[in-house]
Amino acid sequence: MTRIAVIGGGRIGEALLSGLLQSGFATKDLVVAEKAPARAEQLGREYAIRVTDSTADAAEGADVLVVAVKPGDVDAVIADLASADLDSENEQLLVSLAAGIPTARYENKLSAGFPVVRVMPNTPMLVGQGAIVLAAGRHVKSDHLELVREVLGSVGAVSVVPESQIDAVTAVSGSGPAYFFLVAEAMIDAGVALGLTRAVATELVVQTMTGSAAMLQQSGESATDLRAAVTSPGGTTAAAIRELERGGVRTAFYEALEAARQRSAQLGAAGEQGPTVA
Ligand SMILES: NC(=O)C1=CN([C@@H]2O[C@H](COP(=O)(O)OP(=O)(O)OC[C@H]3O[C@@H](n4cnc5c(N)ncnc54)[C@H](OP(=O)(O)O)[C@@H]3O)[C@@H](O)[C@H]2O)C=CC1
Numbered sequence: 001m002t003r004i005a006v007i008g009g010g011r012i013g014e015a016l017l018s019g020l021l022q023s024g025f026a027t028k029d030l031v032v033a034e035k036a037p038a039r040a041e042q043l044g045r046e047y048a049i050r051v052t053d054s055t056a057d058a059a060e061g062a063d064v065l066v067v068a069v070k071p072g073d074v075d076a077v078i079a080d081l082a083s084a085d086l087d088s089e090n091e092q093l094l095v096s097l098a099a100g101i102p103t104a105r106y107e108n109k110l111s112a113g114f115p116v117v118r119v120m121p122n123t124p125m126l127v128g129q130g131a132i133v134l135a136a137g138r139h140v141k142s143d144h145l146e147l148v149r150e151v152l153g154s155v156g157a158v159s160v161v162p163e164s165q166i167d168a169v170t171a172v173s174g175s176g177p178a179y180f181f182l183v184a185e186a187m188i189d190a191g192v193a194l195g196l197t198r199a200v201a202t203e204l205v206v207q208t209m210t211g212s213a214a215m216l217q218q219s220g221e222s223a224t225d226l227r228a229a230v231t232s233p234g235g236t237t238a239a240a241i242r243e244l245e246r247g248g249v250r251t252a253f254y255e256a257l258e259a260a261r262q263r264s265a266q267l268g269a270a271g272e273q274g275p276t277v278a
């Protein structure tokens with residue numbers, strides 16, 4: 001069985017751990033390095049896995065090292081890994097989940113030839129429904145990529161892109177769940193403003209999102225066609241969409257995703273310390 005060390009047991013680290021355990025990974029094959037003591041204690045208690053405060057300790061004996069700390073903490077983790085006894089000949093490989101950080105940042109500091117895969121996941125991994133995108137670094141061979149695909153395939157749908165596209169991927173699917181949660185929040189509040197109870201508005205919005213996503217995934221029809229099918233001539237949907245377009249919703253999405261892509265590229269720039277919160 002593949003042994004996995006997750007360095008950084010925050011929100012995305014926990015989403016990965018939880019998804020892996022639900023998919024059948026054994027607790028003995030997982031270890032977490034988490035430096036916040038309260039968080040470490042909570043993870044150990046909740047998931048019955050080994051938790052350590054040392055990156056080097058977690059890395060020892062692991063096949064896959066997953067870096068899940070904030071971008072501004074990555075250099076410290078790289079320094080710990082560089083002084084630990086890592087060995088690419090032992091088939092260890094590193095998977096970085098950090099937004100913006102290029103594979104070269106790791107490759108330049110780790111032992112020569114160490115394979116690094118840059119991954120952009122998203123939080124629906126928590127329920128086995130992640131959108132997970134891989135980009136191979138310079139020393140990654142096809143069997144490394146297959147191993148990462150197999151491990152992460154247990155917590156979502158995996159695809160592969162060139163690293164030059166990962167900032168765009170981050171804008172679309174990495175940050176993407178937040179856009180949907182924002183839309184859900186706004187629709188629930190609007191339903192309440194129309195007189196529905198919050199419980200009813202929430203149930204209707206969640207089911208509408210779930211059903212619409214299932215149609216997009218299963219019908220084979222485009223988003224444009226599915227939207228047109230709801231929009232009767234002179235009807236209620238046309239009236240609503242006219243208001244959304246008047247509010248600039250489409251332009252707002254173009255600009256929002258461009259801002260996210262640019263921020264991802266900035267986070268990877270040398271010397272950028274990253275945000276205080278991820
Ligand atoms: N959240 C998301 O939806 C997504 C996040 N990502 C990426 O995943 C990474 C983690 O994000 P997220 O989980 O949200 O962040 P969090 O801040 O929730 O988690 C990071 C955790 O790592 C701990 N930590 C920091 N340094 C170390 C270290 N040297 N060794 C061990 N643990 C350490 C932090 O402790 P402390 O708080 O004390 O610093 C914190 O508990 C980021 O790089 C982000 O870009 C990618 C895709 C989606």
Ligand SMILES: O=C(O)[C@@H]1CCC=N1
Pocket residue numbers: 099170174175278
């Ligand atoms: O907001 C962030 O920076 C991280 C990366 C993608 C999602 N969350």
